[in-house]
Amino acid sequence: MSDLPPELNPRGAAPLPPELNPRGTKPHRKPDDGTRRRGWRRPLGITAIALAVIVVLGSGVLYTRYLHYDHNLTKAAGVLKPGGAEATGGAENVLLVGSDDRQGEGDSFAQAPKGQEQIYGHRSDTVILAHLAKGHQKATLVSLPRDSWVTIPAYTDSKGVSHPAHEDKLNAAFSLGGAPLLVDTVQELTGVHVDHYVEIDFAGFQNMVNALGGVDVCLTKPAHDVNTGINLAAGNHHLNGVEALAFVRQRYGLALGDIDRIKRQQAFLASMMRKVESAGTLANPLKLNAFIDAVTKSVTVDSGTSAADLGKLALKLKGLSTGNVVLTTLPLSGFAKKGTQDVDIVDEAKAKALFDSLMHEESPAGAPSSATPAVPPSPVHVAVFNGAGINGLAARASSDLSKLGFVIDGTPGNRGTGATATVVNYAPSQAAAAQTLAAAVPGATLHEDAGLGGTLELVLGSSYHGVAGAAPSGAPSTATPANATTAANDTCTA
Numbered sequence: 001m002s003d004l005p006p007e008l009n010p011r012g013a014a015p016l017p018p019e020l021n022p023r024g025t026k027p028h029r030k031p032d033d034g035t036r037r038r039g040w041r042r043p044l045g046i047t048a049i050a051l052a053v054i055v056v057l058g059s060g061v062l063y064t065r066y067l068h069y070d071h072n073l074t075k076a077a078g079v080l081k082p083g084g085a086e087a088t089g090g091a092e093n094v095l096l097v098g099s100d101d102r103q104g105e106g107d108s109f110a111q112a113p114k115g116q117e118q119i120y121g122h123r124s125d126t127v128i129l130a131h132l133a134k135g136h137q138k139a140t141l142v143s144l145p146r147d148s149w150v151t152i153p154a155y156t157d158s159k160g161v162s163h164p165a166h167e168d169k170l171n172a173a174f175s176l177g178g179a180p181l182l183v184d185t186v187q188e189l190t191g192v193h194v195d196h197y198v199e200i201d202f203a204g205f206q207n208m209v210n211a212l213g214g215v216d217v218c219l220t221k222p223a224h225d226v227n228t229g230i231n232l233a234a235g236n237h238h239l240n241g242v243e244a245l246a247f248v249r250q251r252y253g254l255a256l257g258d259i260d261r262i263k264r265q266q267a268f269l270a271s272m273m274r275k276v277e278s279a280g281t282l283a284n285p286l287k288l289n290a291f292i293d294a295v296t297k298s299v300t301v302d303s304g305t306s307a308a309d310l311g312k313l314a315l316k317l318k319g320l321s322t323g324n325v326v327l328t329t330l331p332l333s334g335f336a337k338k339g340t341q342d343v344d345i346v347d348e349a350k351a352k353a354l355f356d357s358l359m360h361e362e363s364p365a366g367a368p369s370s371a372t373p374a375v376p377p378s379p380v381h382v383a384v385f386n387g388a389g390i391n392g393l394a395a396r397a398s399s400d401l402s403k404l405g406f407v408i409d410g411t412p413g414n415r416g417t418g419a420t421a422t423v424v425n426y427a428p429s430q431a432a433a434a435q436t437l438a439a440a441v442p443g444a445t446l447h448e449d450a451g452l453g454g455t456l457e458l459v460l461g462s463s464y465h466g467v468a469g470a471a472p473s474g475a476p477s478t479a480t481p482a483n484a485t486t487a488a489n490d491t492c493t494a
Helices: 050-057 065-070 169-191 202-211 241-249 258-276 285-298 307-317 348-359 392-405 428-440
Strands: 074-076 092-100 124-132 139-144 148-153 168-170 196-200 215-219 223-225 230-232 235-237 300-304 324-331 332-338 340-346 380-384 421-427 443-449 456-460
Touching: 065 258, 065 285, 065 307, 074 139, 092 148, 092 169, 124 169, 124 392, 139 169, 139 258, 148 169, 148 340, 168 169, 169 196, 169 348, 202 241, 215 241, 230 241, 235 241, 235 258, 258 324, 258 421, 285 421, 332 456, 380 392, 392 456, 421 428
Parallel strands: 074 300, 092 196, 139 324, 380 456, 421 443
Antiparallel strands: 092 124, 124 139, 148 168, 196 300, 215 235, 223 230, 332 340, 421 456
């Protein structure tokens, strides 16, 4: 129990950590479990960003608001179990889940085995494994596509019936066994032990966006979808909660379906984190309080997580900037049919290398090499786009690259406005060529796009100030996976 008087601590909330408690470091008795179940609330198909934002950027958790925030949290028992490879040296792994209870065309649920109660209305349409590095100076958020073909571990359903391990889509785990089975499945897939679980609900996401005063996004092409109600023209938009929900939920009408939706969600997450990091949010106590209040009211967490735990993480991570938040996706080798289902095939070798590197705090496998590029500029074909809206930027970059020997395909074009970072988009088969191009453009970020062919895309941000030659000094950092970006990047999405 906390050292607060009973009238101020009616729920037996977990005590504040010493660094957050102005009354000092009195010893505390072990608190009750304090588990409070409100059932699985209506959640949404969006990145479960609540914890990512609050622990990375929410360093203003105040003592006077602690009990209020802790009371807001919905806590679920039995979600986490021992197992997997424990995070070591102070690293922490958080499973962030956004689920979707829509029922409509193309949204059928995985069917429970005979004799098991079906859990209708909830699917883990968005799953992110957030790895907070030891020292808490870097975070890597790995999106796990809902259609990934994985092994669902053996489990016992709500009726006490045991079921053997079997293969299915990742989102089937949540439909069949709720959060506990999803956690077990992710640990089986990644080999990474999950330390905390966070799920975000439908209305709460909208409240979070509204508490920030809206979030800015950029589209390279119009977005229309009757299922979500989204109807946006190409270009820049300032989205409120309802519009943002439609934006991140859209899957139909996108070339690669869920894969493109993940890219869109990552772009939105990055924009949202930049908004939280901005002086307009952090320097405004009322706005910051409204946002944290919306976050804590919107999430379900494992029973071992309290507002005090979030506060501790916030203090540890308060110096972490968006430039040190890496957003990447589980490596895939392609797509296939499993019976009547369209599924994503996991590239097991690359996935193992990625998660092993995170557990051992190494540069993720597939990161751009700092060695001299193996491919010379002469055979590299590049399509250049102006993403910043700066007059003549694409033409100037095309000329710069031509002088280095790159082959410029087509006429330089525009792709949105307002981007600050420069991105190299490339097909998996063009990874070496992409490294050569990125080495020639200081600060460029590599982004793998399975939908591209033999021509690379260079999308210029306002940070572009000329080429440096295909030299090692211009290569991107080895700390960022080849298919990743950072939350500091401000780029347009499809």
